[in-house]
Amino acid sequence: SGFPLFQSESLKWPGFVEFDDVNGKVLTFSAHDSIHKVFDLKNYKFLYSISDKNVQEIKIRIVQSLQEKRSTATILATILDRR
Numbered sequence: 001s002g003f004p005l006f007q008s009e010s011l012k013w014p015g016f017v018e019f020d021d022v023n024g025k026v027l028t029f030s031a032h033d034s035i036h037k038v039f040d041l042k043n044y045k046f047l048y049s050i051s052d053k054n055v056q057e058i059k060i061r062i063v064q065s066l067q068e069k070r071s072t073a074t075i076l077a078t079i080l081d082r083r
Contacts, residue, residue, distance in 0.1 A: 005044055009037070023060045 006028060011017055015031040019041065026039040036058050038048040050058070 006039075020060055025060050027058060027060065029058075 010030045018027045024041045034053045036050040
C-alpha cells in the first residue's frame with residue numbers, strides 16, 4: 001500500500017509535479033503561489049523553494065564537488081526579464 005505525497009502543495013493545473021529519477025529529485029510548481037519546490041526522491045524531504053513570478057524554467061543538474069567528493073544538487077533558474 002502506498003502513502004500520500006505533497007498533500008500540502010497546491011498542484012492544480014497549470015501547476016505540476018515532475019519526478020527526475022536521473023538526479024533523484026522531485027520538482028513541484030504551485031501556480032496559485034508561483035512557488036517551485038524541490039524534494040529528495042529517496043525520502044520526499046523538502047530541499048529548496050524558489051518563490052519568484054519571473055522564473056520561466058527550472059533545470060536540475062548534479063554537480064560533483066571535487067573537495068568533498070560528493071554530489072550536490074544545483075538549481076538553475078532562467079529568469080524572464082520583464083524590463
